[in-house]
Amino acid sequence: MQSMTTIAQYAATLREGRVSSLELTEAALERIKTPSGEGARAFTRVYGDSARAAARASDVLRAAGLGRSLIDGLPISIKDLFDVAGETTLAGSVVRKDEPAATEHATVVRRLLAAGAVIVGRTNMTEFAYSGLGINPHYGTPLNAWDRKTGRIPGGSSSGAAVSVTDGMAVAGIGTDTGGSVRIPAALCGLVGFKPTARRVATSGALPLSVNLDSIGPIAPTVACCACLDAILAGQDYSLPEPARLRGLRLAVPANIVLEKMDAHVGASFEAALASLSAAGALIDKIQIPAFAKLAGINAKGGFTAAEAWAWHKDMIARCADRYDPRVVSRIMRGKDMTAADFIELLAARSRWIAEVEAELAAFDALIMPTTPIVAPAVSDLVGSDEIYARSNALILRNPSIINFLDGCALSIPCHEAGTAPVGLMVCGTAMQDKRILAIGMAIEAVV
Helix, strand or coil: CCCCCCHHHHHHHHHCCCCCHHHHHHHHHHHHHCCCCCHHHHEEEECHHHHHHHHHHHHHHHHCCCCCCCCCCCEEEEECCECCCCCCCCCCCCCCCCCCCCCCCCHHHHHHHHCCCEEEEEECCCHHHCCCCCCCCCCCCCCCCCCCCCCECCCCCCHHHHHHHHCCCCCEEEEECCCCCCHHHHHHHCCEEEECCHHHCCCCCECCCCCCCCCEEEEECCHHHHHHHHHHHCCCCCCCCCCCCCCCCEEEEECCCCCCCCCHHHHHHHHHHHHHHHHCCCEEEEECCHHHHHHHHHCCCCHHHHHHHHHHHHHHHHHHHHHCCHHHHHHHHHHHHCCHHHHHHHHHHHHHHHHHHHHHHCCCCEEEEECCCCCCCEHHHHHCCHHHHHHHHHHHHHHHHHHHHCCCEEEEEECCCCCCCCCEEEEEECCCCHHHHHHHHHHHHHHC
16 A cells, blocks of 8 residues: 555645645556556546646645645545536446536535645446445456455445545545445545535535435545545535544443444454553443344335435436446335335434434444444455345445434544554544544544
8 A cells, every 4th residue: 555645744745845736646647547556447537637737726826825725736536426517427337428418516526626626537436336345347346455466345335536545546535425435445445534414515416326315525544634625525614623532532332233243353453442542541331222223124125225216217227227237226126116105204214213323322422333344355256246245235334324324424544453454443423513523533543
């Protein structure tokens, strides 16, 4: 893995004139096109000319003392489901190639450009964002920077976003998270990923998977990097959060569901992180959260994702189902049999469930758990077996998707020993506790 420089460090080198935005951009573009690298699989479109033009403009403005933000002049990647004016948004698929081009940028793309981001390209993803594994049969699967010899998944659906960062092709990647699609690749690739409370970041111009669950967030080297990008994506003023004080902080670890079926490495890494946090003065309680056991039953008919994906895709499936990834279209088809009554009951069940979980967590500052219970599996194992694919996908999505259903916010922070398989520790809060979770995340990051 490339050593990763933070947004603040890059901003300082630009400000001090030790490097130019154009030099950073050229280096990122060079890594993308390296034949032996992952660029061809990590990106579905590269914006070489426009990125260089944006970098030159950033250098001119900076020389005039007109810096726009911390990310001004930095190479950033965007997931392939954000609209860019003049282009058809493909979302990792071939199905939409003949659809009309977007007439305007997605809101988050506009905000990134206004902040001076140099958008180097669109990143690959699971087709239509409907899987946590990151495998794409149309454009290839970018390989995790850890253990490339085996060839392991990067996690999904924001697969290319994570690989663009680990491989130095971008300083940060912007993804979406409907059931963990930012946090999962962050965890499996040794990065930080932030899923904000969904309503904080406008999704206009982002191709939907589930309008009730979709959120937009960053994948980057550190919590501070994610905090900076989150403020830009949300259209808010940015100030670096003051890290929370760990001593006396009350952290809840769910004792049911989320710790089940952990592999030995994840279990050992998570327990070591808990020990470090306890030594730093955090008060950690393992508690039962009975509502977690109800979630599978609530979503037994496919949940919001299947229902809303079916509503969006049904006409395209009728025309060209054979052009979809079979493992994606089969999941979308689960929504076909859901009735309006099923959907209304699901909305009501979610409201009751959220109230129940919020009551359980009222006495705690944050909830912590492993982001995924297993390390990144080999691509070949998943491609070769529908059974292994389905089992791995369900297991990897299990913990992160709880927070989407909760309408909460969460960070995934690396907690593994250097040189070992990446493991993510997820720090979670209820709705609109984003700033608090980022502050707690900064404190936890310093310890684990």
